[in-house]
Amino acid sequence: MSEKISPLAPVSLPIMPAISGVKLGTASCEIKYKNRTDVMVAELAPGTIAAGVFTKSKTASANIWWGKDAIKHGRGRGRVLVVNSGNANAFNGKCGEDSVARIVDACADLWDCSREEIFPSSTGVIGQPLPDEKITSALKNIKENLQPNSWIEAAKAIMTTDTYPKAATRTAIIGGVEVKINGIAKGSGMIAPDMATMLSYIFTDAAITHEALQEMLSGAVEDSYNSITVDSDTSTSDTLLIFATGKANNKPITSVTAEGAKDFKEKLESLMLELAHLVVKDGEGASKFISIKVTGAEDKRAAKVIGMAIANSPLVKTAIAGEDANWGRIVMAVGKSGEEANRDKMSVWVGGVNIVKDGQLNPSYIEAEVTNHMKGQNIDIEVYVGIGNGSHIVWTCDLTYDYIRINADYRS
């Protein structure tokens, strides 16, 4: 399937530094695709700390169950990450667990480490047995050819119908020591005939305990990955993993509030937000990147529910695709969210222009003022709901003909 590159793709790929303690390798195993890489391995130095956040889907893949258990019952360590595209190893019954076990065993043998230090991820079609022998038979060669700098190649190997590789980097200072954070992600492209996944892997040379790393990761997820939506559908395989090699030799961070943690935490959050935005911008058929800020809600939770009701409304998303500042649909979506809103105090801004004021059309609103904004690629919506002090921002993309084409017509 050849897709044109998203019009929202960044103009250039970032230059990613090496991270001490991390080596990368890729291979073409023909799991489903031909003539491209489809397996990525990250080798992590012994002692690397791991933390993760996984899909809440009730039909999660075998890999998800393995990852959750490994983080929980292992000691939060990571030695090898193995990711394949082309097959999600999901909803294929006992097959899925067997494939995970074989990949984990092969890695544990080859790297001579405990099984709980191995993290296998799969993305692609579901309901098919994973031809895991294609992966395990390639591992030895991959291991012999690992490189510290092949970040973009790694990001490419995990793509499914993503139209561009997603990577970001940050530098943070911990107690005067510079540490690096690199992240790669794949987005919500779809693969005929099945489903998408959001996968994201972050690597740092910072020294940090598992508990502090897990808390930082879980905390930052809420305002980044958990605040984006393309089409409201949740994958069976969503995975976010972070690995900290400790090779920067900073004074180890032992808690989120520890001295020296602040800059690292901020840079981690900033990197996660950048990756999350890159995923939205490669949403299927996306032509606009939409930021929705909700203020005046009962609390932050309520603000997020309202924001997501707007972001997931097909009527709002199609209006934006049509470059129509259809504030009526925004108001409708607030109403259906189920959260408290004071109709007579509500205000709506689009592109900074105050369209609705105190529950009715602003008398001084001139539609032409919003028209140019609607023609741009970045659409900013703000809604004040007049109840309390809760606020939150969510991000989404528009709903276009191309979304339907990609998801309905790919067999024709």
Place this chain on the structure above:
Amino acid sequence: MSEKISPLAPVSLPIMPAISGVKLGTASCEIKYKNRTDVMVAELAPGTIAAGVFTKSKTASANIWWGKDAIKHGRGRGRVLVVNSGNANAFNGKCGEDSVARIVDACADLWDCSREEIFPSSTGVIGQPLPDEKITSALKNIKENLQPNSWIEAAKAIMTTDTYPKAATRTAIIGGVEVKINGIAKGSGMIAPDMATMLSYIFTDAAITHEALQEMLSGAVEDSYNSITVDSDTSTSDTLLIFATGKANNKPITSVTAEGAKDFKEKLESLMLELAHLVVKDGEGASKFISIKVTGAEDKRAAKVIGMAIANSPLVKTAIAGEDANWGRIVMAVGKSGEEANRDKMSVWVGGVNIVKDGQLNPSYIEAEVTNHMKGQNIDIEVYVGIGNGSHIVWTCDLTYDYIRINADYRS
């Protein structure tokens, strides 16, 4: 805006009998549309019992607040229903309440009844003052020309971008006495630049108390109107009203479980389901009518949540538009619903063919067996989730290019 008639429209309109105690009238008031009727009045005999169910939207229109109050604080009586299309009288601040008050006052004067017996409804664009004088000045003439048989004309006057009028009729027997039930509805068409509403009005000559009527109506809503979805968006104006004139002179029904209530209740439920299905079949851009049955859920509530997760999934809806039996997306939607499901016991049927069995692809599944079903207009999906005995059915339509065209491109 001229729309082609939905391919799912019924082949003929029903022949609607008169209902003793109900007279209908329509007028062309040019509230927004030209060259069509846009106001409908139903005059109800003195003593007519009223019951209603209204949108839960937090940004509901002034008409909704009036209707809720009138049912609650009046004595559940109805004398006049006045419905206009072209303007929803929603989100226009104090204007909306003033318009409602003027319409109610004019009707109460003209029909010499209490204000709580007047039910004004509005559907169409939001955020604009309703030119209510166009309605009130037409009332006298409408009243002088009321007819007992103009049901289809009434259904046409309340249409917005509906592509066909929606009406249904039933006959029930209460203690040996024949009673009639007629219903009309309008669906989820959209009006540039604003929003849609689901409006439905049911009339019967049965004698029944307000309490029994309200309980029957509220009970039947759950399995009909509240089990359909076009695009998950909730209107500010959704209204369902029922009026019982008592002119059939049956022994009055005093409770849902009273002797003689059973047939009436069944026929009412059947009529409401027919109207609800007519609304889905006129969903914007709909080319397929989709039934989704969920069994084996924790309880009925959980089954409905799972059914709605499938019905509202853009990925499921686009797959069906593409005539693709994409069971992976159905499984994904079950997973994201948040309700319990046993992955290893799940089964999925499409068109009666068992695709997924015990959590994996049925080894004897042959895709060609489902292909013909997918090409038809009626798509049947059943999912067993392996937890308990809860079951529920929901209905929706597919998501097509035409949905995007109608909602994004109408300004171009």
